[in-house]
Amino acid sequence: MTALLSPDELEARLRDIGATRYHNLHPFHRRLHSGQCTLGEVQAWALNRYVYQACIPIKDASLIARCDDPALRREWRRRLADHDGTGQAGPGEADGGVARWLKLTDGLGLDREAVISQRYALPATRYAAQAYVQFVRERTLLEAVASSLTELFSPQIIGERVAGMLANYSYVTKETLAYFDKRPPQAKQDSDYALDYCKRHARTAEQQHAVMEALHFKCDVLWTMLDALEHAYGEEGHIPPRAFRPGQFPALPRND
Amino acid sequence: MTALLSPDELEARLRDIGATRYHNLHPFHRRLHSGQCTLGEVQAWALNRYVYQACIPIKDASLIARCDDPALRREWRRRLADHDGTGQAGPGEADGGVARWLKLTDGLGLDREAVISQRYALPATRYAAQAYVQFVRERTLLEAVASSLTELFSPQIIGERVAGMLANYSYVTKETLAYFDKRPPQAKQDSDYALDYCKRHARTAEQQHAVMEALHFKCDVLWTMLDALEHAYGEEGHIPPRAFRPGQFPALPRND
Numbered sequence: 001m002t003a004l005l006s007p008d009e010l011e012a013r014l015r016d017i018g019a020t021r022y023h024n025l026h027p028f029h030r031r032l033h034s035g036q037c038t039l040g041e042v043q044a045w046a047l048n049r050y051v052y053q054a055c056i057p058i059k060d061a062s063l064i065a066r067c068d069d070p071a072l073r074r075e076w077r078r079r080l081a082d083h084d085g086t087g088q089a090g091p092g093e094a095d096g097g098v099a100r101w102l103k104l105t106d107g108l109g110l111d112r113e114a115v116i117s118q119r120y121a122l123p124a125t126r127y128a129a130q131a132y133v134q135f136v137r138e139r140t141l142l143e144a145v146a147s148s149l150t151e152l153f154s155p156q157i158i159g160e161r162v163a164g165m166l167a168n169y170s171y172v173t174k175e176t177l178a179y180f181d182k183r184p185p186q187a188k189q190d191s192d193y194a195l196d197y198c199k200r201h202a203r204t205a206e207q208q209h210a211v212m213e214a215l216h217f218k219c220d221v222l223w224t225m226l227d228a229l230e231h232a233y234g235e236e237g238h239i240p241p242r243a244f245r246p247g248q249f250p251a252l253p254r255n256d
Numbered sequence: 257m258t259a260l261l262s263p264d265e266l267e268a269r270l271r272d273i274g275a276t277r278y279h280n281l282h283p284f285h286r287r288l289h290s291g292q293c294t295l296g297e298v299q300a301w302a303l304n305r306y307v308y309q310a311c312i313p314i315k316d317a318s319l320i321a322r323c324d325d326p327a328l329r330r331e332w333r334r335r336l337a338d339h340d341g342t343g344q345a346g347p348g349e350a351d352g353g354v355a356r357w358l359k360l361t362d363g364l365g366l367d368r369e370a371v372i373s374q375r376y377a378l379p380a381t382r383y384a385a386q387a388y389v390q391f392v393r394e395r396t397l398l399e400a401v402a403s404s405l406t407e408l409f410s411p412q413i414i415g416e417r418v419a420g421m422l423a424n425y426s427y428v429t430k431e432t433l434a435y436f437d438k439r440p441p442q443a444k445q446d447s448d449y450a451l452d453y454c455k456r457h458a459r460t461a462e463q464q465h466a467v468m469e470a471l472h473f474k475c476d477v478l479w480t481m482l483d484a485l486e487h488a489y490g491e492e493g494h495i496p497p498r499a500f501r502p503g504q505f506p507a508l509p510r511n512d
Binding site: 020021027122123124126127128130131134216219220221223224227228230231232238240241242 | 276277283378379380382383384386387390472475476477479480483484486487488494496497498
């Protein structure tokens with residue numbers, strides 16, 4: 001256990017965890033962004049990542065559901081709207097983050113019903129997403145808030161991803177990647193709030209330690225999902241039984 | 257959805273799932289049993305598998321806790337005693353499956369406190385074990401019982417494991433593997449009961465389908481843990497941050 005830190009020292013420690021542990025450092029992401037992934041790998045990434053996207057509103061509602069503070073509940077409710085939308089979008093327009101992620105899987109030629117069913121995802125992806133939801137349900141409210149702090153680092157990875165994927169994969173279009181247009185300002189607003197909350201509420205060394213461990217935990221969740229993708233779909237390919245196999249869906253875009 | 261099966265047809269289908277999906281077929285187990293694992297891999301296997309062993313009594317108590325049938329609760333209570341022991345063993349004698357697993361990690365030179373803390377386990381192992389506990393808590397009682405049916409296949413894998421590990425690793429002794437002496441008769445008694453329960457209680461095609469899916473789920477849990485081990489500690493070694501690194505603990509047995 002470290003000594004009590006000032007709020008700004010705590011922030012520096014949290015940013016350091018991101019700099020050394022965030023999944024932009026994972027080999028799979030480096031391959032994804034630099035054009036080295038096969039179409040099957042890009043599809044597997046999007047299909048598995050859908051499981052994580054789909055758990056985010058569940059996770060956020062779980063946090064609201066255990067929170068006695070109307071101000072925090074109100075703030076956190078915006079995340080629900082960002083992910084689930086308003087239901088008022090025009091025809092054909094994706095409303096909310098989850099719907100925009102489905103635009104991405106559509107654009108990659110994945111069957112929408114198959115994606116939504118989650119049955120072709122790697123079991124490891126499902127377990128990791130579920131572990132995140134459980135963490136938010138079972139740990140202290142401060143740890144639950146802190147586990148969202150990976151968003152501090154997401155604008156950067158999204159910038160790398162959009163530029164890299166557009167440049168390197170002919171079948172990826174700006175429209176397919178519409179999800180990522182909206183996320184950076186949302187993530188900045190969300191993570192500014194969460195960081196400020198943690199700096200104000202982690203008042204003991206134990207609480208500060210718990211906040212840092214919550215961020216480590218969340219980095220583990222994201223890293224573990226990429227380890228599973230890399231093992232299943234990387235060079236030596238060990239796809240577990242019943243998981244998505246490249247070529248499984250009929251209407252795939254051509255990989256020119 | 258298949259048509260309604262006779263109880264014996266259901267049993268045949270369940271045994272077929274084991275024959276094609278059980279983790280004795282995983283490349284990591286083949287390497288483990290045939291002497292191709294390094295000491296670090298054997299240690300990583302035992303340290304990670306401890307996380308699973310430690311979750312079993314939690315899982316079993318979770319099943320008892322949601323069960324209205326005294327006969328089923330009584331039957332299931334024996335599993336708790338098998339894993340947690342009676343507390344009446346003589347000094348130095350391991351009492352119960354969890355304690356005997358620690359004899360195995362002791363024998364492999366792993367620091368006992370480090371093993372029990374679970375902090376050096378792969379995140380994927382923790383998520384998989386947690387997914388198993390959640391499954392037993394949240395699904396129907398019939399599915400919770402059915403998820404234990406991998407024990408139908410464990411006497412065979414244990415036979416292969418004990419013979420293979422004794423023959424192939426000089427640092428593995430019969431005493432180290434004491435855990436596996438007790439398990440086959442316990443697993444047979446447990447799985448006979450659970451199989452009979454499922455055959456009697458799965459009376460609709462939907463229920464039979466759910467029973468088979470529960471066994472698939474459990475096979476996924478076991479398979480996923482080995483995928484994570486293989487990815488982290490296999491030839492190309494991608495050990496995630498903060499997980500066990502071979503050589504990490506001081507008092508290792510020599511790998512002659």
